[in-house]
Amino acid sequence: xxxxxxxxxKVHYPIKGGFFNTVKDYVKAVDGVSISIxxxxxxxxxxxxxxGKTTTGKAVMGLNHVTAGEIYFDGQKLNEKGxxxxxxxxxxxxxxxxxxxxxxxxxxxxxxxxxIRNYHxxxxxxxxxxxxxxxxxxxxxxxxxxxxxxxxxxGQRQRxxxxxxxxxxxxxxxxxxxxxxxxxSVQAQVLNFxxxxxxxxxxxxMFIAHDLGVVRHMxxxxxxxxxxxxxxxxxxxxxxxxxxxxxxxxxxxxxxxTDVDEVERNLALRQKVKEEYDQNFDENLDEEGRAFPxxxxxxxxxxxxxVKG
Amino acid sequence: MSENxxxxxxxxxxxxxxGEYFPAVDDVSLNIKxxxxxxxxxxxxxGKSATAFSxxxxxxxxxxxxxxxFLGRNLLKLNEGKMNKIxxxxxxxxxxxxxxxxxxxxxxxxxxxxTLKIHNTKPKNERESYAIELLDRVGIPRPKRVxxxxxxxxxxxxxxxVVIAIAIANRPKMLIADEPTTAxxxxxxxxxxxxIRELQEExxxxxLLITHDLGVVAEMxxxVAVMYAxxxxxxxxxxxxxxxPQHPYTKSLLNSxxxxxxxxxxxxxIQGVVPALDKMDRTGCxxxxxxxxxxxxxxxxNPQLREIAPGHHVRCTCYKNFSLEDxxxxxxxxxxxxxxxxxxxGNV
Amino acid sequence: MLKFTIRRxxxxxxxxxILSILVFFLGSLMPGDALSGLLDPNIPAEAIQAxxxxxxxxxxxxxxxxxxxxxxxxxxxxxxxFHQRPVMDVIGDRLMNTVWLSLFSTILIYLxxxxxxxxxxxxxxxxxxxxxxxxxxxxxxxxxxxFGLVILWLFGxxxxxxxxxxxxxxxxxxxSIDYILSKINHLVLPSFAIALIGLxxxxxxxxxGIIETKQKDFIILARAxxxxxxxxxxxxxxxNSILPIAAFFGYEIVALLGGSIxxxxxxxxxxxxxxxxxxxxxxxxxxxxxxILFYGILAILGALLSDIILSIVDPRIRIK
Numbered sequence: 001x002x003x004x005x006x007x008x009x010k011v012h013y014p015i016k017g018g019f020f021n022t023v024k025d026y027v028k029a030v031d032g033v034s035i036s037i038x039x040x041x042x043x044x045x046x047x048x049x050x051x052g053k054t055t056t057g058k059a060v061m062g063l064n065h066v067t068a069g070e071i072y073f074d075g076q077k078l079n080e081k082g083x084x085x086x087x088x089x090x091x092x093x094x095x096x097x098x099x100x101x102x103x104x105x106x107x108x109x110x111x112x113x114x115x116i117r118n119y120h121x122x123x124x125x126x127x128x129x130x131x132x133x134x135x136x137x138x139x140x141x142x143x144x145x146x147x148x149x150x151x152x153x154x155g156q157r158q159r160x161x162x163x164x165x166x167x168x169x170x171x172x173x174x175x176x177x178x179x180x181x182x183x184x185s186v187q188a189q190v191l192n193f194x195x196x197x198x199x200x201x202x203x204x205x206m207f208i209a210h211d212l213g214v215v216r217h218m219x220x221x222x223x224x225x226x227x228x229x230x231x232x233x234x235x236x237x238x239x240x241x242x243x244x245x246x247x248x249x250x251x252x253x254x255x256x257x258t259d260v261d262e263v264e265r266n267l268a269l270r271q272k273v274k275e276e277y278d279q280n281f282d283e284n285l286d287e288e289g290r291a292f293p294x295x296x297x298x299x300x301x302x303x304x305x306x307v308k309g
Numbered sequence: 310m311s312e313n314x315x316x317x318x319x320x321x322x323x324x325x326x327x328g329e330y331f332p333a334v335d336d337v338s339l340n341i342k343x344x345x346x347x348x349x350x351x352x353x354x355x356g357k358s359a360t361a362f363s364x365x366x367x368x369x370x371x372x373x374x375x376x377x378x379f380l381g382r383n384l385l386k387l388n389e390g391k392m393n394k395i396x397x398x399x400x401x402x403x404x405x406x407x408x409x410x411x412x413x414x415x416x417x418x419x420x421x422x423x424t425l426k427i428h429n430t431k432p433k434n435e436r437e438s439y440a441i442e443l444l445d446r447v448g449i450p451r452p453k454r455v456x457x458x459x460x461x462x463x464x465x466x467x468x469x470x471v472v473i474a475i476a477i478a479n480r481p482k483m484l485i486a487d488e489p490t491t492a493x494x495x496x497x498x499x500x501x502x503x504x505i506r507e508l509q510e511e512x513x514x515x516x517l518l519i520t521h522d523l524g525v526v527a528e529m530x531x532x533v534a535v536m537y538a539x540x541x542x543x544x545x546x547x548x549x550x551x552x553x554p555q556h557p558y559t560k561s562l563l564n565s566x567x568x569x570x571x572x573x574x575x576x577x578x579i580q581g582v583v584p585a586l587d588k589m590d591r592t593g594c595x596x597x598x599x600x601x602x603x604x605x606x607x608x609x610x611n612p613q614l615r616e617i618a619p620g621h622h623v624r625c626t627c628y629k630n631f632s633l634e635d636x637x638x639x640x641x642x643x644x645x646x647x648x649x650x651x652x653x654x655g656n657v
Numbered sequence: 658m659l660k661f662t663i664r665r666x667x668x669x670x671x672x673x674x675i676l677s678i679l680v681f682f683l684g685s686l687m688p689g690d691a692l693s694g695l696l697d698p699n700i701p702a703e704a705i706q707a708x709x710x711x712x713x714x715x716x717x718x719x720x721x722x723x724x725x726x727x728x729x730x731x732x733x734x735x736x737x738x739f740h741q742r743p744v745m746d747v748i749g750d751r752l753m754n755t756v757w758l759s760l761f762s763t764i765l766i767y768l769x770x771x772x773x774x775x776x777x778x779x780x781x782x783x784x785x786x787x788x789x790x791x792x793x794x795x796x797x798x799x800x801x802x803x804f805g806l807v808i809l810w811l812f813g814x815x816x817x818x819x820x821x822x823x824x825x826x827x828x829x830x831x832x833s834i835d836y837i838l839s840k841i842n843h844l845v846l847p848s849f850a851i852a853l854i855g856l857x858x859x860x861x862x863x864x865x866g867i868i869e870t871k872q873k874d875f876i877i878l879a880r881a882x883x884x885x886x887x888x889x890x891x892x893x894x895x896x897n898s899i900l901p902i903a904a905f906f907g908y909e910i911v912a913l914l915g916g917s918i919x920x921x922x923x924x925x926x927x928x929x930x931x932x933x934x935x936x937x938x939x940x941x942x943x944x945x946x947x948x949i950l951f952y953g954i955l956a957i958l959g960a961l962l963s964d965i966i967l968s969i970v971d972p973r974i975r976i977k
Binding site for chain 2: 874875877879880884897971
């Protein structure tokens with residue numbers, strides 16, 4: 001069963017301009033994205049800056065307005081006007097920058113307890129016990145309780161962010177570039193531990209990232225976004241071993257590999273793909289420079305192949 | 310064997326913390342030949358950026374010792390005026406964040422013309438057209454129009470090309486690239502790396518590439534120096550380093566990457582954190598606290614870099630019997646504050 | 658750039674209209690009108706009524722407002738009851754004095770304030786910086802009228818270097834060299850009194866601007882290009898640090914043109930500030946009203962000037 005279903009999501013922002021500051025056009029940050037995430041799995045949403053991946057995540061969180069389309073969580077429609085759907089404690093977000101996403105003037109206890117306080121009435125002792133349990137779960141010592149965020153390293157701050165996110169026992173976590181601000185060794189620590197948490201709590205996760213290597217490590221399904229639309233979607237295996245869209249190929253070819261034996265081949269492949277990309281750019285995208293509608297090429301693999309005719 | 314272009318000998322750069330000086334770059338020696346790319350690798354707080362800034366003389370409040378020999382002169386002995394002739398001239402630098410590296414109030418072409426003027430590279434009436442030529446050379450479309458633009462009108466990739474145009478304006482013999490692609494998207498990163506490689510070959514210059522991205526290192530570097538806690542812990546030709554890493558830190562780093570081989574496996578986690586500048590034990594192996602399962606007898610007192618194969622140097626004796634498998638899976642409580650201090654100290 | 662200015666000007670227009678309506682209504686709230694105080698009680702009521710109609714005092718407010726605005730456009734600002742002269746003439750004399758005083762003060766503020774801020778920011782936390790910063794704290798804490806009195810006592814009465822009051826010496830032919838020199842001589846003490854206290858904000862803004870700017874990446878890049886340290890400051894740091902000061906320039910000028918009431922009182926300098934105070938204490942509302950309108954217009958124009966200056970020095974603002 002799909003825990004999250006996004007149907008034809010559009011998020012457009014008006015561009016104002018001209019003499020009277022009227023709406024001249026729209027930035028189509030997200031322009032027709034459909035994603036389904038089965039319960040208990042991790043879906044990787046990949047794209048470069050400006051692709052709309054973060055906007056998609058925020059739309060699910062209800063953090064920005066939705067121009068068109070539907071978002072269903074556990075069968076309930078989230079973005080219906082006038083009806084308040086009480087599932088927000090079931091969806092939580094982990095942010096990119098562990099340095100700025102935690103309030104520097106609040107202690108760890110207050111940060112982690114805040115979402116619990118918002119939704120449940122609890123005594124101080126109950127709260128402390130609950131927060132201690134959460135800290136234990138994310139691998140932070142009990143002594144952290146009354147410390148401030150600046151007293152922690154980057155990886156540990158990300159753990160605090162995770163503790164806050166899982167405080168309400170959410171079903172879905174939206175992780176927006178959770179490791180891109182971290183050093184590789186710290187990144188490894190956070191990735192390992194996110195996998196653990198996911199297994200323990202049977203979480204469903206939307207993992208937004210620009211680093212394909214990290215996404216491959218974390219996700220079962222991957223969607224590649226470009227310019228507000230998905231260009232390709234499939235299992236991790238399909239995307240990496242059988243990429244179909246030229247943009248996907250280019251993205252994969254662009255990752256530098258640590259295998260020194262393959263460097264020459266990788267560079268040649270990258271060059272070849274880039275030429276192909278530049279030559280057939282117009283054919284692979286519509287007149288607005290956006291992807292065509294996705295077509296299934298296998299049960300799980302969908303590609304935005306050009307519409308012929 | 311060709312002559313070294315740059316020879317750094319026992320460089321020590323110390324910063325003041327609470328009234329006392331602590332070295333962020335500690336007794337670093339390295340050489341770069343013309344047309345050679347040396348990658349300097351390490352995590353935040355390792356001292357790699359501090360090393361680059363030391364070579365360029367960009368630390369305003371640091372105490373520096375040792376020698377930086379470049380084109381027959383020790384740069385540390387030069388006065389400000391002579392150093393200004395080298396900076397941006399024979400030795401130029403590419404910066405990490407193109408969004409903040411350009412003066413927001415100056416037109417792009419003026420920022421290039423400024424460096425041409427300082428180094429008197431072209432006669433006055435040719436500077437502007439040469440600036441546009443440079444923009445064209447670094448792959449900027451419609452260079453004339455971009456020259457008239459202000460930095461905020463350009464994308465990150467374009468700005469980094471402008472920063473590169475400034476760096477190569479006076480045909481430097483030595484190029485220092487400090488995390489040149491960290492702030493960029495992968496497809497843009499690939500283009501910028503291509504460009505640096507191309508320009509380096511064209512100018513036959515030596516490149517010191519500072520990065521934490523081992524993939525970039527594998528693609529770009531001829532030789533690699535791995536830095537930890539202000540020291541170089543391993544130097545080797547790139548191929549040798551990736552195929553046959555020796556120092557525990559190098560091995561740990563390589564194993565913490567989510568590469569294809571690691572799919573479905575737990576990534577290696579380096580325990581603990583980089584020690585703070587002012588709380589570091591400077592007599593023993595600095596990586597020892599992060600590999601606690603290795604007995605003290607394996608380490609050496611005051612560890613030195615030793616050549617273990619031609620061109621392959623490793624610091625400390627602890628590499629000999631080291632195995633990552635012995636680590637087990639443990640979370641070790643760490644002194645968080647130290648990490649903070651170390652990070653800050655390294656980026657002064 | 659042009660578009661920005663024009664749009665900014667268009668926003669100014671309704672602001673001015675609203676301001677003038679407000680001032681107009683304030684004026685009409687005052688008890689009585691132009692006739693009630695002037696006329697002989699023996700004149701028959703019909704004649705007064707006829708006169709009222711002739712003067713348009715019974716017209717609806719919008720007609721009166723229109724007439725008032727039209728009159729002002731033709732230079733008729735009414736007559737001062739206290740001075741028995743046209744308001745324009747009363748203000749005119751004082752305005753010129755204030756313009757001179759503010760011009761001198763402004764020049765002094767930037768002439769002294771900018772170098773102090775530059776030195777203070779460049780050598781921050783040095784002894785020199787600590788001295789300058791100490792001075793600015795003192796300046797913030799010292800009321801202008803106390804400082805004005807102190808230098809008046811010291812340089813005016815004790816040392817006798819400068820005149821202690823007025824705007825020009827008596828019996829001098831306007832336009833002659835002596836007249837101009839006397840004017841300048843009279844300006845020295847009040848303008849220093851204003852500037853030495855008024856510049857502390859400028860020094861502080863510039864100092865913190867420089868300290869912030871000098872650790873930015875593009876400054877490091879400038880050094881990496883081989884730019885001389887003096888040019889790093891003059892060409893790169895200074896211009897980027899001066900943005901907040903440029904943004905305040907318009908307001909600063911306006912505040913000075915409004916007249917410094919304390920300084921003008923202490924130095925018995927006949928300027929706008931004193932005129933305003935006098936017109937209120939003598940209930941000379943025709944003058945007070947015009948002054949309120951004048952200050953309002955100045956404030957609006959000051960904001961406009963600041964925005965335009967900022968858009969000239971900072972290219973990032975131009976596109977918006």
